[in-house]
Amino acid sequence: MDFKQKDIRSLSLEELRSFFKSHGESAFRGNQVYDWLWKKGAHDFEDMTNISLKTRDFLKEHFVINHIRVDKMQRSTDGTIKNAVKLHDGLTVESVMIPTDTRSTACVSSQVGCSLNCEFCATARLKRMRNLNPDEIFDQVVAIDQQSRLYNNRPLSNIVFMGMGEPLMNYNNVIKSIEKITSPDGLNMSPKRITVSTSGVPKMIKKLADEEPKFHLALSLHSAIDEKREKIMPFNKQFPLTDIKEALKYWYEKTGSRVTYEYVVWKGINDNEEDVHELVKFCKLIPCKVNIIEYNSIDDPRFEQASKKSIDMYERQLEKNNIIVNVRRSRGKDIDAACGQLANKE
Incomplete structure (x- = not known):
């Protein structure tokens, strides 16, 4: 890549300082520019008003800021917002703001498409086109924070x-984005307000555990029976539940942090007593909680929301075994913004 086309946000603070020093400028200029990029979310060198016009022109000669653009925003009847986010190369991802009475949560994307092949998820049909850079993840958070302040009169909380x-599957860039989001030099958000959700990549769960992160881990489980999980999440053949269990035990040993299991119950797939029994056994592995998530249709006749009776059975059996369980009602369904529905339909 030609140096003039380099995205300035790919440089660390030290690299920025060195760049200015090597061009006969004060290294402190690097600090000022870094502050504009990460604390103030500047989209353009012209926004950097405490830097001289000459220096701004000099930056424009050498760098670009490949900032995202919210191409289309949709608001649900329940206040949920979905953003179609245009990236610098013309590709699109979606991100969502979910407001409640007490919090505003940003649901952010980490890849264009997806590396995995969950049958019930619209995103999996897109296939993976590329990983997002740390700044592209960071920008989604900044955009949603601004929307939360505008529409809910409060900053983003989670x-x-x-x-x-x-x-x-985009490990390094996700970790770098979280560093920027939580750093005092960035958005200064508490890592305890961040949850990274995985469909279950054992080697990477262990790698993450080795870093002893302060953020939370969630696992999209959906079945604690290998044969069933393979049917709805075919990659489970490569990453069977025995390997995932071992990785989760390692996670808890290293971090002391409980895991959230995300679990959709479908009619005729995982809605009987054996499924509940196996989930209860799985939950006894390490401290955890279970979020039972409402299924959101992607127009696939194989998948249909289970009955209230089945959901109640899950809730009753989990509580009987002293496992924390929450039944989550989906939000933003009218704009295809709910779990599993993000597919760039536009």
């Missing part, structure tokens, strides 16, 4: 990596 893509 972030979930549950949008398009498998975050642990």
